[in-house]
Amino acid sequence: MEHKSCRNTGHEKSPWQDDGSSLTVFYEFVSKNVSMPSDLGELIAYVLLLVITWYTLLFALRFLVSLVKPVLVVLVALFLFRFLRSFEFEDLIDLGFTILGLVANLVASIVAKFLEFVLRIFS
Known part of the structure; x- marks a missing residue:
């Protein structure tokens, strides 16, 4: 039985070897092993990102208003009572x-x- 060594002798080129450019190797790996999104997939991703961002902003603003609103109500009541008394x-x-x-x-x-x-x- 013939034993193959783990070292590459240079006679055959494996698909992972390149001329030293790691970006090219990464691109080849991604293009072969990861499915690329279509235009519709990108549109759906952008719409989902927009919706998630919109609801996050709305939640944050509603939270801030819920913190500030009682203080504003008390201030308006104080000014109104002072105004009516004067x-x-x-x-x-x-x-x-x-x-x-x-x-x-x-x-x-x-x-x-x-x-x-x-x-x-x-x-």
Whole structure:
């Protein structure tokens, strides 16, 4: 029985040997042993990456809002109570009517601009 040595004598070239470039050997190994994704596979991978990233960001933002929201509610309540204590009842009524007037003017100007836009389209 003939015994083969483990050493390569140079007569035959194994598929793992190359001219010394490890990147080429790695590329050949990957191209022969790992299936390459198709365009549809890449699209699915990118969509999954987008969805995972989106839900991670949403979860992080919801977590931050859940931490900050109670503090904001307490601060708004403190400012509101201090605001209500510093004014007389008549001053609050005047302030309410002033705010309502400003909101009505804003709505009227928005409606006027929209109607001007519609008239320009039809003329």
